[in-house]
Amino acid sequence: MRLRSAPLEDWLRDYYFSAEIxxxxxxxxxxSMAELRAMTGLRQTDLDELVFDDGYSVGAPxxxxxxxxxxxxxxxxxxxxxxxxxxxxxxxxxxLLQPGDEVVVVEPGxxxxxxxxxxxxxxxxxxxxxxxxxxRPSLDELAALVTDRTRAIIVNFPxxxxxxxxxxxxxxxxVSIADSVGAYLLWDAAFASMVYDTEPLPNVATxxxxxxxxxxxxxxxxxxxxxxxxxxxxxxxxxxxxxxRDYTTLHVAPLIExxxxxxxxxxxxxxxPRLKQAKVNRExxxxxxEAHADQISVSLPMGGxxxxxxxxxxxxxxxxxDDLFQRRGVLVIPGSSFGAPEHIRLGFGGPTDKLVEGLxxxxxxxxxWGG
Numbered sequence: 001m002r003l004r005s006a007p008l009e010d011w012l013r014d015y016y017f018s019a020e021i022x023x024x025x026x027x028x029x030x031x032s033m034a035e036l037r038a039m040t041g042l043r044q045t046d047l048d049e050l051v052f053d054d055g056y057s058v059g060a061p062x063x064x065x066x067x068x069x070x071x072x073x074x075x076x077x078x079x080x081x082x083x084x085x086x087x088x089x090x091x092x093x094x095x096l097l098q099p100g101d102e103v104v105v106v107e108p109g110x111x112x113x114x115x116x117x118x119x120x121x122x123x124x125x126x127x128x129x130x131x132x133x134x135x136r137p138s139l140d141e142l143a144a145l146v147t148d149r150t151r152a153i154i155v156n157f158p159x160x161x162x163x164x165x166x167x168x169x170x171x172x173x174x175v176s177i178a179d180s181v182g183a184y185l186l187w188d189a190a191f192a193s194m195v196y197d198t199e200p201l202p203n204v205a206t207x208x209x210x211x212x213x214x215x216x217x218x219x220x221x222x223x224x225x226x227x228x229x230x231x232x233x234x235x236x237x238x239x240x241x242x243x244x245r246d247y248t249t250l251h252v253a254p255l256i257e258x259x260x261x262x263x264x265x266x267x268x269x270x271x272x273p274r275l276k277q278a279k280v281n282r283e284x285x286x287x288x289x290e291a292h293a294d295q296i297s298v299s300l301p302m303g304g305x306x307x308x309x310x311x312x313x314x315x316x317x318x319x320x321x322d323d324l325f326q327r328r329g330v331l332v333i334p335g336s337s338f339g340a341p342e343h344i345r346l347g348f349g350g351p352t353d354k355l356v357e358g359l360x361x362x363x364x365x366x367x368x369w370g371g
Contacts, residue, residue, distance in 0.1 A: 003119040006111040007337040011321075020329030023358035026160050026306040028194075028222045028274035028349035036223070039269045040262035050258055055251035057242045059230070063257050066264045071189075071215055072232040073206050080238045081252045081260070085190065085216035085229030086112055088241075092212060092231060093152075095240035096184055097122050101151035104142065104183075108135075108308070108338035110160045113188060117154065125150070131310065131340070134299040135162040139173050150181050156188035158195060161338050161345040162308040163301020171201050175208045184210045190219040191304035193271050194278060198302070205232040212237065219304070221263065221270050228252065228260045274349065278305050281348040281355050288359045295366050305349030308335070311366070316341040320369060328361040 016022070036042065058064065059081030068076040082088035089112055097103065099121030105114045106127045118124055125145045129135040137157075146153070153174070158165040166174070178185040187204040192215070195201075204211035212233040217223035233241075245251070252260075263270060285307060286300050298309035311317050321334040321344060335343030346362075348355055 001119050001121075004115055006115070008111055008333060011333060011337055015325055015331050019325065019331035021354050021358040021361065022331045022350065023347050023355055023362075024331045024333045024345060025347040025349060026304060026345070027219045027224055027347070028278060028305055029351055030224060031222045031270065036259065036263065040266050042259070042262050046258070047255075050254060052254060055254050055257060057245065057251055058238055059252060060254075060257045060261065063261045063264070066261065067215070067230050067232070070264070070267065071192075071203050071205075071213060071230075077235050078205065078232050078238070080231050080233070080241060081257060082229045082231065083249055083252055083256075084218060084227040085188065085214040085231070087249065088214050088229050088231040089113070089186070089188065090116060091241040091244055092186065092214075092233060092237060093117055093120060093154075094244050095237055097151060102147060102149045103151055104145050104153040104155075106137075106155055106159070108161055108335070108340045108343075110156060110188070111337075113154050113156060117152070122151070127155075129159070129162060129164065131343075135159070135164040135308070137164065137166060137170075139166075139170055139177070142174065143177050146177055146181055146183065148181050150183045152184040152186055153178050154186045154188075156190060157201070158191040158301070158303025160190065160304060161306050161333070161335075161343075163299075163304050163306055165195065165198075165302040166201070167198070168201055171204070172207065175204065175211065178210065179208060182210070184212060186212050186214070188214045190214070190216050192220075194220045194275055194305065195303040196279060196282065196301075203232065209234065217260070217263070220274060221267075222274050223263065223270070226256055226259060228256050277352065278349050281305070281350075281352055284352065284355060285346070285348045285359070288363075292363065292366070305347055307346045307348065308338075308340070308343050309346060310335075310342050311344060311369075314342060314369070317344050320344075320365070323368075324362065324365045328365055330358050330361045330365075332362070 064076035064079040333345035
């Protein structure tokens with residue numbers, strides 16, 4: 001297996017920890033351990049009683065039950081916990097795909113969902129989201145890409161980096177398209193609960209026997225440092241995932257699963273405040289974007305906390321993003337990291353005061369570029 005460089009991670013590696021103001025992130029403001037303990041009732045004695053033994057290959061039973069009840073059909077045999085959704089996605093792709101398989105991937109899109117199958121020797125069929133349609137996906141275009149050789153359709157809606165999404169009827173049509181050729185439908189649901197003008201979409205694993213959902217603490221939950229995720233998938237797929245995991249991570253650490261169980265039993269306490277904050281910040285971003293419509297072109301995200309504005313007059317934003325960081329101390333992501341170099345990824349999930357200050361400095365930098 002040969003993986004190409006991930007431009008997003010290359011960019012963040014150089015800038016992330018030294019940025020004065022980060023408005024690049026696709027996640028919400030992180031919680032602290034003190035906040036986690038207060039919100040879950042976790043006591044010091046609960047931690048002291050933990051024994052650092054090995055864990056279950058597919059996850060602790062109580063944790064799988066909670067996930068199955070909220071995001072699945074109630075069957076814990078269809079759940080696997082993971083070291084972040086990235087591990088779950090990687091394991092599922094390795095379990096399902098063989099060199100030469102056709103897979104549908106979305107661009108612009110998150111590198112793991114685009115490149116990992118390529119590294120496995122698969123043949124990508126790219127479902128391109130058109131900026132002229134505000135990146136709204138066309139199901140007719142998806143249907144035209146799918147063939148009898150399609151092994152998997154790999155998507156994430158609400159989408160990273162564009163913030164676009166689909167409707168429930170479109171989701172059901174997508175399931176029908178996958179079912180027509182017997183393809184798996186892999187759904188990165190990192191932002192499933194973080195939508196603004198509609199209800200969250202149904203979980204694809206409850207609609208389709210070859211549907212696989214992935215969840216994570218890294219985005220809407222505000223707990224990226226825990227590196228906890230999960231997937232809901234057919235049991236036979238999880239069996240193949242375990243065979244691969246036996247050579248790598250083996251399981252999720254018991255400490256992480258202890259914390260994860262407490263969080264998931266109090267999920268709304270973590271999700272609702274960050275969604276409320278995101279709604280406020282989205283409104284602030286929208287007002288800023290409208291005031292600078294001569295400099296940027298963007299549609300408000302339908303979900304998630306990342307927007308993908310185009311900087312008018314620039315064919316590539318790499319140098320602009322570097323100058324913004326070096327001269328203003330503000331971090332955003334150049335669109336070249338997602339195959340759309342005229343754009344930037346701008347995150348609005350963090351503290352409101354940081355967003356306001358970051359947008360002000362971004363405005364100053366735009367003015368120096370003739371915007």
